[in-house]
Amino acid sequence: MRLILLGPPGAGKGTQAQRLVERHGIVQLSTGDMLRAAVAAGTEVGLKAKAVMDAGQLVSDEIVIGIVADRIEEPDARKGFVLDGFPRTIAQAEALDAMLKQKGLKLDAVIEFKVDNDKLVGRIVQRAKDTEAAGLPVRKDDNPEVFTKRLQEFASLTAALSPYYRERGLLRTVDGMAPIDQVSASIAAILDEAVSA
Template sequence: MIVIFLGPPGAGKGTQAAYIAKSRGIPQLSTGDMLRAAIKAETPVGLQAKAIIERGDLVSDDVVAGIVAERIDAPDCKPGFLLDGFPRTLGQAQMLDDIVKTKSCDIDVVLELKVDEGALVDRLRTRIEETKARGEPVRSDDNEEAFRNRLEVYREQTAPLIPFYKEKGLLREIDGMQPIDQVSAEIDKVLDSLS
């Protein structure tokens, strides 16, 4: 099963992706995590991506697609995988279509977490407070200015994926403003209907 999550930053994609990965036994492929790992390891692509991510902008489609194509060849992806943070642009969506075709698999569903953007800033503040309370470092891109920029980038570059996947019959809308467990239950219903 191949699942894609869409939704603005702070919508809960990472939380729900982690739940689905665990409950369905498929890996969660987060491009953000993969890029942060490259930054931490100070790889060439990591150093290149660092400045871009800290501004809240997106790294090039070719770099992200290359990371994803490599990762889905891993043995743990054979039964399926969940993409969190990819694709983010129409160009990436078309690259993903090409990648899955060459690997003889299909995207099963695209889950859009619909949320009130006004509530997202409050979620960001909560995430920052919880991260600090756990004694963990706050991500460099977790600040209001970068967050508002990421929202604008989402509206301009990622939101066009909604009609793209709707036209393909793959899009399912999920009310992301519900409590976390209710969002998970709604996602489970969608995924169970695909089995």
């Protein structure tokens, strides 16, 4: 089972990805985590990424795809994976498609979390309050101004992915504002349909 979760920050992708990992025995692939792991492991791609990051630049799509390609070869990814936070652009989506095709793999579904941006900002403000009340450090991006900027970036960059995957018959949507268990149930129904198709 190979999936992409699409949606703005705070939409609940991370929560649902963890549930998918537990339920299906697949791995969650976060490009940030994979980059750090590749750099730490000193792989060929990791060394390239380190040089770019040390220079204060953004890691190229080619490097990110290389890291994803290496990662999905590992034994724990054999049952499948869920990509969270990648791809972010059409160029990345095309590169991902080409790389998977080369490996004889394909995506089973792309699940988009539909959300109300204003309510989402409220959700983040509440998350920051709850975190603070629990005596834990609040995430930097749980600041409403920073979060609103991230939503705008998402809309300008990543929104084009929906039509890209819709044209390929892979896009399914869930109500990201619904209660967590309801979102999980919607995703389970989508996956049952995708796997039996």
